[in-house]
Amino acid sequence: GAVVSQHPSRVICKSGTSVKIECRSLDFQATTMFWYRQFPKQSLMLMATSNEGSKATYEQGVEKDKFLINHASLTLSTLTVTSAHPEDSSFYICSAASGGVGTDTQYFGPGTRLTVL
């Protein structure tokens, strides 16, 4: 089956620093990747849609200058949390979709747990 990886799985950083999270599709090409944020005991909230070779589309209320997304290739998207603050502490999950694998199916990465001190 389709596999999506994320790195790192867990990161702790100081307030004011930037953190980069990588999302990779390992065995398929993902023209579209999605970034979600999940606070404890809450649902997944879509932050942005990342399309290879074009600018990401951000959901309402998500600051594009704070959450930088780059989809440089068909297998890699990165999310950079800039000037992180404690309220940015959350579980960040990416997913990838490809028409070749199954257009309606998104495959989720294992998530990155970010803690900002």
Add this chain to the structure above:
Amino acid sequence: GQQVMQIPQYQHVQEGEDFTTYCNSSTTLSNIQWYKQRPGGHPVFLIQLVKSGEVKKQKRLTFQFGEAKKNSSLHITATQTTDVGTYFCADFTGGGNKLTFGTGTQLKVEL
């Protein structure tokens, strides 16, 4: 914007009991997908329903899509400890491939 609510928020059952979670949307659903997320894990795709009134089964799991496409349900027969986790429904909007997740139902199964 669209709101997708699930009830109950939490459910504790004894092993062997049945479990049902209900998913209700403020707007008509496009396609409904169901996911399971184990504690500390990521969502895992279970199934997609497309047609009004559709019913699909996966072993002990039965998924149903409402006639008006504004609600859906997941029923688990004779729960097992391996069923523990949070079950999410999600509206799949085909045009943008976007998923709008429901609020989730956390299931705990006790021996």
